[in-house]
Amino acid sequence: MTTIEHTAAQPARSEPVTAPPFAVVSGAEVQDVLRGRETRIVDLVEDTYRLHGAGDSVNPPSYFLRFPDRPSARIIALPASIGGGVRVDGMKWISSFPENVATGIPRASGVLILNDADTGYPFACLEASVISATRTAAMAASAADWLCRGRQRPTSIGFFGTGLIARYIHTFLAGTGWSFDEIGVHDLSADSVAGFRGYLEQSDAAGRITEHDSAEHLIRSSDLVVFATVAGEPHVGDPSWLEHNPVVLHVSLRDLAPEIVLASTNVVDDVEHCLKADTSPHLAEQLTGGRDFLHGTLDDVMAGRVTLPADRPLLFSPFGLGVLDLAVGKYVYDRVAANGGLHVVDDFFHDLRRYG
Numbered sequence: 298m299t300t301i302e303h304t305a306a307q308p309a310r311s312e313p314v315t316a317p318p319f320a321v322v323s324g325a326e327v328q329d330v331l332r333g334r335e336t337r338i339v340d341l342v343e344d345t346y347r348l349h350g351a352g353d354s355v356n357p358p359s360y361f362l363r364f365p366d367r368p369s370a371r372i373i374a375l376p377a378s379i380g381g382g383v384r385v386d387g388m389k390w391i392s393s394f395p396e397n398v399a400t401g402i403p404r405a406s407g408v409l410i411l412n413d414a415d416t417g418y419p420f421a422c423l424e425a426s427v428i429s430a431t432r433t434a435a436m437a438a439s440a441a442d443w444l445c446r447g448r449q450r451p452t453s454i455g456f457f458g459t460g461l462i463a464r465y466i467h468t469f470l471a472g473t474g475w476s477f478d479e480i481g482v483h484d485l486s487a488d489s490v491a492g493f494r495g496y497l498e499q500s501d502a503a504g505r506i507t508e509h510d511s512a513e514h515l516i517r518s519s520d521l522v523v524f525a526t527v528a529g530e531p532h533v534g535d536p537s538w539l540e541h542n543p544v545v546l547h548v549s550l551r552d553l554a555p556e557i558v559l560a561s562t563n564v565v566d567d568v569e570h571c572l573k574a575d576t577s578p579h580l581a582e583q584l585t586g587g588r589d590f591l592h593g594t595l596d597d598v599m600a601g602r603v604t605l606p607a608d609r610p611l612l613f614s615p616f617g618l619g620v621l622d623l624a625v626g627k628y629v630y631d632r633v634a635a636n637g638g639l640h641v642v643d644d645f646f647h648d649l650r651r652y653g
């Protein structure tokens with residue numbers, strides 16, 4: 298028989314073991330916290346890019362779960378860990394089912410799990426589609442700000458794809474001080490155009506709204522172009538459409554032919570992430586066998602490490618980093634907790650004594 302002596306390093310646990318409470322935060326609560334805080338969230342996203350750029354994060358490649366019988370659908374796992382003052386680990390698990398839209402529910406749905414950095418215990422599950430759309434819109438607004446410095450400030454914007462993400466991006470641009478004389482819209486779906494137009498009209502967006510049947514006209518008439526389609530492969534291939542050198546927020550990542558990427562200045566959020574999964578920059582890398590067409594990351598731009606020529610189109614292709622979801626999710630959690638509104642699931646962690 299072996300006797301185990303308890304030492305100072307292994308104290309006897311006579312007290313009941315405690316685990317962190319586990320809370321569930323609904324989409325309504327998430328939206329309550331985030332609504333109207335566009336500037337704060339853009340700052341948070343920029344701080345997170347700086348932390349990530351400084352190496353104070355772990356952000357492995359996203360995992361794409363795909364289905365042979367449902368080729369347009371996917372569920373993506375984005376595990377990540379963030380240091381600094383946030384100090385939390387976790388994972389976003391987010392589905393994209395584009396056909397949902399026709400049945401009246403959004404394409405994307407998901408959850409964000411936050412894990413305690415000391416014990417590893419998950420301590421919250423948050424509705425993640427609002428967090429994801431919010432961090433995506435915040436990074437787009439941040440990029441618009443930084444990439445347009447040193448250029449004439451855009452007075453016309455074109456939304457190529459007018460779904461939920463386009464709406465969030467417009468809200469974030471408006472909430473961080475942008476206004477436009479001209480707002481152009483283009484989508485394959487007349488319903489999407491009508492829905493987005495209705496949102497714009499209700500949102501007091503200044504400026505004339507023009508619906509473009511032609512993709513070429515939309516791009517040629519916009520200083521700032523936002524791609525937010527669900528296209529799986531390039532459908533814009535003529536570099537001459539961008540001869541007016543617009544700033545392009547290529548949020549949907551797969552719309553532009555590699556020839557356009559190669560004729561442009563390219564900024565990404567993270568090089569390794571962005572050159573994967575058949576994004577347009579990934580196709581450009583496959584075509585050329587190199588990465589010389591990349592000018593840097595948004596963090597490089599914010600830190601002044603790269604200068605961006607104004608005599609070419611300027612493309613921002615953000616893969617979307619899990620660390621951003623964690624930072625925004627932790628911000629939401631902290632605010633809900635500070636307001637005393639956390640919905641804790643009693644006894645979520647159970648059977649905590651090792652030997653019963």
Ligand SMILES: NC(=O)c1ccc[n+]([C@@H]2O[C@H](COP(=O)([O-])OP(=O)(O)OC[C@H]3O[C@@H](n4cnc5c(N)ncnc54)[C@H](O)[C@@H]3O)[C@@H](O)[C@H]2O)c1
Nearest residue numbers: 433458460461462484485486489525526527549615616617
């Ligand atoms: N980079 C990131 O971090 C990030 C984060 C979130 C979402 N996204 C991407 O944003 C995109 C938009 O998401 P959403 O939730 O708004 O989707 P959504 O389904 O609500 O809207 C997409 C719209 O694009 C339109 N569309 C599709 N193909 C088109 C084409 N070739 N030309 C014009 N319009 C076209 C559809 O009709 C639809 O109205 C998705 O591709 C999604 O993956 C990227």
